[in-house]
Amino acid sequence: MAFLIISPTGKKYLFDAGARKDYWNYSPMIRERFRKGVNVGGMRVTKGVAELLREGGVGVEEGEVEGVFWSHWHFDHIGDMSTFPSSTKIIVGPGFSDAMLPGYPANPDSPLLESDYVNHEMQELTFTTPLEIGGFRAIDYFADGSLYILDVPGHAIGHICALVRTTPDTFVLLGADACHFAGSLRPSVWVPLPESVTREELGEVQGGGCPCEDFLVSHPRGKEGRIKPWYSASRTPGSAYADWRVADRSVEKLRGFDACVDVLVCLAHDPGVGEVLPVFNGEGIKGGGIGKWKERGWKEKLRWRFLGELPRMVGGEGGKGRGWVRGREPIVEGWWRGGKRVGVEEALRRDGEE
Numbered sequence: 001m002a003f004l005i006i007s008p009t010g011k012k013y014l015f016d017a018g019a020r021k022d023y024w025n026y027s028p029m030i031r032e033r034f035r036k037g038v039n040v041g042g043m044r045v046t047k048g049v050a051e052l053l054r055e056g057g058v059g060v061e062e063g064e065v066e067g068v069f070w071s072h073w074h075f076d077h078i079g080d081m082s083t084f085p086s087s088t089k090i091i092v093g094p095g096f097s098d099a100m101l102p103g104y105p106a107n108p109d110s111p112l113l114e115s116d117y118v119n120h121e122m123q124e125l126t127f128t129t130p131l132e133i134g135g136f137r138a139i140d141y142f143a144d145g146s147l148y149i150l151d152v153p154g155h156a157i158g159h160i161c162a163l164v165r166t167t168p169d170t171f172v173l174l175g176a177d178a179c180h181f182a183g184s185l186r187p188s189v190w191v192p193l194p195e196s197v198t199r200e201e202l203g204e205v206q207g208g209g210c211p212c213e214d215f216l217v218s219h220p221r222g223k224e225g226r227i228k229p230w231y232s233a234s235r236t237p238g239s240a241y242a243d244w245r246v247a248d249r250s251v252e253k254l255r256g257f258d259a260c261v262d263v264l265v266c267l268a269h270d271p272g273v274g275e276v277l278p279v280f281n282g283e284g285i286k287g288g289g290i291g292k293w294k295e296r297g298w299k300e301k302l303r304w305r306f307l308g309e310l311p312r313m314v315g316g317e318g319g320k321g322r323g324w325v326r327g328r329e330p331i332v333e334g335w336w337r338g339g340k341r342v343g344v345e346e347a348l349r350r351d352g353e354e
Contacts, residue, residue, distance in 0.1 A: 152250050
């Protein structure tokens with residue numbers, strides 16, 4: 001998920017920029033990770049963020065989008081900044097420049113491309129003020145209380161989140177990759193698992209309730225899972241978390257935001273966000289975007305949707321004939337290029353390569 005932020009004075013910023021349309025032109029380091037099956041088992045990107053903005057009535061010409069926040073340096077968040085004019089600056093978290101620059105080809109092992117940032121001003125944030133929100137160091141970016149950037153370490157060097165004011169009393173927290181699954185936030189002691197959820201809450205066909213007991217069979221903590229989240233950060237070397245201990249502490253703080261009725265937490269990899277909230281289009285700004293999330297009940301509709309991604313035990317009365325039902329199907333299967341599914345080597349052949 002990428003988000004368009006419009007300040008009270010009309011300034012436009014992006015928080016994250018998704019994956020680039022021509023994913024085969026990423027740096028060799030990233031393409032090799034694709035070949036090994038790390039991060040994805042396939043890719044399909046039909047439009048870049050700049051195209052989507054134009055279709056939605058927001059130009060990306062000189063001065064239109066003032067800046068793009070990279071929550072962190074991973075390929076599915078930095079987009080293709082060559083599609084934005086040099087007037088669009090890039091804002092990154094602490095430690096980014098020392099750890100990540102220069103990009104490829106100056107550094108042949110870099111995950112970044114020099115073309116990702118060349119000719120763009122890069123602003124690296126430093127959290128030097130005493131301001132803290134929910135235990136995270138914070139910056140009041142516009143100095144008017146409308147946008148706070150939070151230092152949320154653990155997943156990657158320079159990882160940041162955004163707390164965006166939507167009304168005088170409500171906020172949306174753009175959680176980026178603080179965790180990759182809403183089941184790392186919920187359940188909690190503040191947001192316990194209910195006795196049942198509806199099929200509609202799961203994002204499935206409308207119908208009767210589904211006992212949450214069916215899901216607890218797969219919970220690593222069993223019955224205790226009613227107040228404990230499904231997952232914590234992976235401890236496996238080379239996983240998605242640079243430091244799992246720090247990541248777990250960050251997620252614990254994030255649960256406090258999630259428990260607040262006035263804060264909607266949106267994780268970048270939560271598919272439910274794009275299903276429950278309105279996706280940006282030509283009417284996006286006119287309709288108020290996601291600013292009216294509370295009065296429209298989107299937090300409640302999103303809260304337990306992640307359960308639909310989990311396997312569950314269903315079946316006959318008294319435990320007879322019970323069996324596993326897999327979670328939802330993947331959003332994308334296989335590698336797509338030019339509108340058709342292709343083999344991985346064809347998909348990853350850089351423009352101009354034989």
